Amino acid sequence: DQQVKQNSPSLSVQEGRISILNCDYTNSMFDYFLWYKKYPAEGPTFLISISSIKDKNEDGRFTVFLNKSAKHLSLHIVPSQPGDSAVYFCAASISGNTPLVFGKGTRLSVIA
Amino acid sequence: DGGITQSPKYLFRKEGQNVTLSCEQNLNHDAMYWYRQDPGQGLRLIYYSQIVNDFQKGDIAEGYSVSREKKESFPLTVTSAQKNPTAFYLCASSSRDISTNEKLFFGSGTQLSVL
Numbered sequence: 001d002q003q004v005k006q007n008s009p010s011l012s013v014q015e016g017r018i019s020i021l022n023c024d025y026t027n028s029m030f031d032y033f034l035w036y037k038k039y040p041a042e043g044p045t046f047l048i049s050i051s052s053i054k055d056k057n058e059d060g061r062f063t064v065f066l067n068k069s070a071k072h073l074s075l076h077i078v079p080s081q082p083g084d085s086a087v088y089f090c091a092a093s094i095s096g097n098t099p100l101v102f103g104k105g106t107r108l109s110v111i112a
Numbered sequence: 113d114g115g116i117t118q119s120p121k122y123l124f125r126k127e128g129q130n131v132t133l134s135c136e137q138n139l140n141h142d143a144m145y146w147y148r149q150d151p152g153q154g155l156r157l158i159y160y161s162q163i164v165n166d167f168q169k170g171d172i173a174e175g176y177s178v179s180r181e182k183k184e185s186f187p188l189t190v191t192s193a194q195k196n197p198t199a200f201y202l203c204a205s206s207s208r209d210i211s212t213n214e215k216l217f218f219g220s221g222t223q224l225s226v227l
Contacts, residue, residue, distance in 0.1 A: 009152065036218075041220075042220055042221065043116075043204075043218030043219050046217070101157075102156075104152060104153060105154050
C-alpha cells in the first residue's frame with residue numbers, strides 16, 4: 001500500500017523549458033514533504049522541502065507547490081538544464097518521529 | 113568534512129553467506145537509517161535507529177539485522193535468509209533537532225550482488 005505515489009516513471013523535457021514532476025500522497029497525517037535528486041550509483045541529495053503550513057516554497061530554479069486538499073505536490077524546475085537529468089524522489093513524513101516515506105521516483109531527462 | 117561514509121562501494125555475496133555493510137557518520141546525528149533501492153521500486157526502509165542501542169524494523173526488515181552500539185555507526189548485515197539481496201543499499205542519518213525537520217543526509221551507497 002503505497003502512501004507516496006509518483007505515477008510518472010519518466011519525463012523528457014527540452015533544455016530551457018519547464019519540468020513539472022508530480023507526487024500524490026494518501027496519508028493525511030503527512031505534514032512535511034521533500035524532494036530529493038539522485039544520480040546513478042550515488043546517494044540522493046536534498047533539493048527542496050515544504051511544510052504543510054505553506055502552499056509554495058521557492059529556491060532558485062526550483063519551486064515546490066503543495067495542494068493539501070488534493071493531497072498533491074509538484075516540483076517545478078525552470079529553466080531546465082541538462083545537469084538536471086536525474087531521478088527525482090518525492091518523500092513525506094509526519095513531523096516528530098517517523099522516517100521519511102519515499103515514492104518510486106521519476107526519471108527526468110533534459111534534452112539539449 | 114562532515115558526512116556519511118558507506119563501505120564497500122561494491123560487494124559480492126555467495127550463497128548462504130552473511131555480509132555486513134558499513135555506515136559511519138560524523139554529523140553528530142542521533143538517527144540513522146538503511147534503505148534499499150531496486151529498479152522501479154524507489155527507496156524502501158529496512159531498519160532505522162533513533163538513538164544508540166535502540167532500533168526499529170522498517171517495511172522490509174526480513175533477512176536483515178542491524179546494531180547501534182555507537183552513535184556514529186549503524187552496520188547492516190544481510191543474512192542468508194534474505195533471498196533476493198541484490199540491490200543498491202543506502203544509509204542515511206538525520207538530526208533529531210526539530211528545526212531541521214528530519215531532512216535525511218545520504219551516503220553514496222553500496223551495490224550488493226549475488227555470485
